[in-house]
Amino acid sequence: MARSRQPLIAGNWKMNGLRADALALARGVAEGVKQAGWTDREVLVCPPATLLMAVAEAVKGSGVLVGGQDCHSNASGAHTGDISAEMLRDAGASHVIVGHSERRTDCGETDATVRAKAEAAWRAGLLPIVCIGETLAEREAGRTLQVLETQIKGSVPAGATAAKLVVAYEPVWAIGTGKTPTVAEVAAVHAHIRKILGGLMPDANVVRLLYGGSVKGSNAGELLAAGDVDGALVGGASLKADEFLAIAKAA
Numbered sequence: 001m002a003r004s005r006q007p008l009i010a011g012n013w014k015m016n017g018l019r020a021d022a023l024a025l026a027r028g029v030a031e032g033v034k035q036a037g038w039t040d041r042e043v044l045v046c047p048p049a050t051l052l053m054a055v056a057e058a059v060k061g062s063g064v065l066v067g068g069q070d071c072h073s074n075a076s077g078a079h080t081g082d083i084s085a086e087m088l089r090d091a092g093a094s095h096v097i098v099g100h101s102e103r104r105t106d107c108g109e110t111d112a113t114v115r116a117k118a119e120a121a122w123r124a125g126l127l128p129i130v131c132i133g134e135t136l137a138e139r140e141a142g143r144t145l146q147v148l149e150t151q152i153k154g155s156v157p158a159g160a161t162a163a164k165l166v167v168a169y170e171p172v173w174a175i176g177t178g179k180t181p182t183v184a185e186v187a188a189v190h191a192h193i194r195k196i197l198g199g200l201m202p203d204a205n206v207v208r209l210l211y212g213g214s215v216k217g218s219n220a221g222e223l224l225a226a227g228d229v230d231g232a233l234v235g236g237a238s239l240k241a242d243e244f245l246a247i248a249k250a251a
């Protein structure tokens, strides 16, 4: 189990990667992590579900962790096209991202859906990374903190503890845009998130809070050094082993 607030650098490959490229990427990350020999941080890759087993096999023994990008809330059944948390676990995953803004938007996922998925992750023995974040319109309307509070209260299941939960703050307007909040803004929002979580769990002071949205090698150092930031959820920059390793190094 991860130590208290041990940095977690998570790569979300999204819907990218055919077998050859994905395995080369996985091997590149595995090689870099093995060489670095980090014991003070965790590195996670979340490939598309079709590649989970192959990636898990490719990174075996390197210390690189593997996760899913989503799961269904049920363990099995008549849900064509869906994948359960148990299946992810069976394929070699230890983590699962739930409630990413792309799924909230593309698939109409609500806080209640996300919460059920986080509970499914627990049921299957996976660590859920619950994503929250405001849109540009919400930010411009000055509603960021209020939106995050609603998402946290709706998406984090009862019974959460620091060992069973990771929260990723990803401002929707920062995802894939090259824009990020300032370091001071990230620190302030993360402090607020930790405070809200304090009302829901006994040890929110040590729960890991990741920042996500246009993290790359060149800005990772300052973003990861911000108060209350315990790692990063990385999209585009996780598709290049060198760039992703540079972020992990900055942690």
Ligand code: PGA
Pocket: 012, 170, 174, 175, 176, 177, 178, 212, 213, 214, 215, 233, 234, 235, 236, 237
């Ligand atoms: P990005 O995506 O790093 O490409 O901005 C982050 C995410 O969506 O997790």
